Amino acid sequence: MSLDDNELPRTDDEWRVRLTPEEFHVLREAGTERPWTGEYVDTKTQGVYHCRACGLELFSSDTKFDSHCGWPSFDDAIPGRVKEIEDRTLGMARTEIRCARCDSHLGHVFHGEGFTPKDTRHCVNSVSIKLEPR
Ligand SMILES: [Zn+2]
Numbered sequence: 610m611s612l613d614d615n616e617l618p619r620t621d622d623e624w625r626v627r628l629t630p631e632e633f634h635v636l637r638e639a640g641t642e643r644p645w646t647g648e649y650v651d652t653k654t655q656g657v658y659h660c661r662a663c664g665l666e667l668f669s670s671d672t673k674f675d676s677h678c679g680w681p682s683f684d685d686a687i688p689g690r691v692k693e694i695e696d697r698t699l700g701m702a703r704t705e706i707r708c709a710r711c712d713s714h715l716g717h718v719f720h721g722e723g724f725t726p727k728d729t730r731h732c733v734n735s736v737s738i739k740l741e742p743r
Pocket residue numbers: 660661662663664665708709710711712713
């Protein structure tokens with residue numbers, strides 16, 4: 610279920626009626642769910658993960674790996690679906706990732722940790738994504 614561009618909410622109030630309070634906090638206020646609490650941390654089901662806010666396909670289960678960090682982790686995104694933004698909150702230089710279409714917060718991306726050959730970890734809140742099993 611993917612929204613057409615002209616159906617995308619434009620204001621916080623429009624988002625609030627579409628999302629649960631937790632989804633709104635993470636997706637629209639760049640919140641973070643507590644580690645190990647998300648529904649997809651250990652999920653191995655094959656499929657495609659969509660943006661919880663607008664339905665855009667973001668990550669394939671083929672790129673999901675066990676990072677043991679407490680959040681779902683992917684070593685690649687579907688090309689063009691995730692945008693990266695410099696984030697200097699909490700006194701750290703990190704790279705925030707957002708849905709390229711609806712600008713909702715997904716999590717952060719890290720490089721150089723050596724988890725997989727791609728050496729990239731998209732650390733994503735479960736509440737930001739929705740798995741459509743294959
Ligand atoms: Zn989206």
